[in-house]
Amino acid sequence: MNNIEELFENFLNCVEYLQKALNVSFGEALTETFDNLENNQIKVELGAPDKATVEKLSQKYKKLNYDKLSQQLKVQVYTYLILKAVNEDALDINQMPTPPIVATIVAMFMQKLLPDKKITIADPAIGTGNLLFSVINQLKHANHSKMNYHLLGIDNDEEMLSFADIGAHLNGLDIELYCQDALTPWLFTNPDVVVADLPIGYYPIDENANNFATKAEKGHSFAHLLFIEQIIKNLKAGSYAFLVVPKAILTGKGGSDFMPWLSDKVFLRAIIELPDNVFQNKTNQKSILVFQNHGNNVQNSEVLLTKLDSLKKEEDLIKLNVNLNEWYTKNIH
Structure with missing residues (x-):
């Protein structure tokens, strides 16, 4: 043993x-x-x-x-x-901790795109806090242990917030946690960055869903679509969101309905399709979506589109990092 x-x-x-x-x-x-x-x-x-x-x-x-x-x-x-x-x-399956390798990819993009200054990062679907804490630890490691981040988290489940509270303490991180429905007005001002592994499924409160453009025409609306709209509403002008989202909303019929709306609201920066074997349930396959809010003279750019076949080998991440650097040099820097 x-x-x-x-x-x-x-x-x-x-x-x-x-x-x-x-x-x-x-x-x-x-x-x-x-x-x-x-x-x-x-x-x-x-x-x-x-x-x-x-x-x-x-x-x-x-x-x-x-x-x-x-x-x-x-x-x-x-x-x-x-x-x-x-x-x-x-x-609920949505309360499973995000796989660490996903946090590594998110941190890779954040390290490249975020400014080297004190910023506020919010996770409106914090759950156990695994994604946010793992990302922050990697950013700190890459930045000589410098803590440039004010952390905020939302969840409507008190048990999840208890998990996140203990997790933050174990990771040596300070965080402000809010127990609320993240699809109601946030209890803090606009964050500089949003990081989240969005819950998949239907949102049960139709009356509140009616306040969103992404609501369903009939029946319950998809919570993950409402979450994205809510994030866009709350994110500072010109600021980034790094989201783990259902792959289905970016491709196929789901994508044909949603992506034109999203492309009109924000500047898409990257879509990284994750390998099927990262998630146990094949119906819950996910991708990483990176976008930047309009404003502050931010311009559109080519979108980095990539599909990862595997994340078990170090060279897979190295290849992704090379693609990220090339895209950044050409489009952002």
């Missing part, structure tokens, strides 16, 4: 023990476990957990040697446990 597997089993044992003691969901026990470990104190409310459980938990926590674990290991174990929470608690 290697180190990460052993660590995972030890942490899992702690979470499941607390879950049974408190009679709560796996996700609730997970966030409380890490909250206890981060604060070096076991939280007791209304006598729960009882003294015997607290004593047993203390013994289990000591065996973890939590304070001696690296930040990277803590984040890795926490991410694996979130995946288990998604399965154990039968959470």
Whole structure:
């Protein structure tokens, strides 16, 4: 058993023990476990957990040697446990953490396109926070650990926000989190950049959907289309959005309806079709969409279109980076 597997089993044992003691969901026990470990104190409310459980938990926590674990290991174990929470608690497929390789590609484009100054980055579908935190860590690494980013996140699910809150703490990042429907007016002013893995599916509140041009003519509207419209409304003039979106809205019949509207509202910069094997469910295949809002004398350019057959080899990312550099030199710089 290697180190990460052993660590995972030890942490899992702690979470499941607390879950049974408190009679709560796996996700609730997970966030409380890490909250206890981060604060070096076991939280007791209304006598729960009882003294015997607290004593047993203390013994289990000591065996973890939590304070001696690296930040990277803590984040890795926490991410694996979130995946288990998604399965154990039968959470929505949209609440699955974004694959790390997708964050790497998003960070690659952000590093090239964003200015080297303090900017506000918002994720209006933050979920567990995996995408945003992974992107920011890579940008910091490329920028000599310089933290140029003020982070904001929205989700309408309090459990997801709890996951994101713990995740931010483990990654050493400060973030302002807002519990709200992201398709209602945002509770903060226009961000400089939006990063998001958009939820796929139908938006149930038809009355609110009627406020959007991308609403369906009949029945419920697609949440991911409404999200894109909402992002455009809230994004600063001339600023960028880096979105993980359903591939179907960019191609085929879906694309023929949506893309002309989108092309009229923003300047498309890049569409990166991700390999089929990145996502478990073939009906949920995704692409990365990069666009820039109109304004601030921003001009149109050629769109970088590319399809990635695989992301398992380092040369695949190197090839993408070469294409990005060539496109940037020709169109942006």
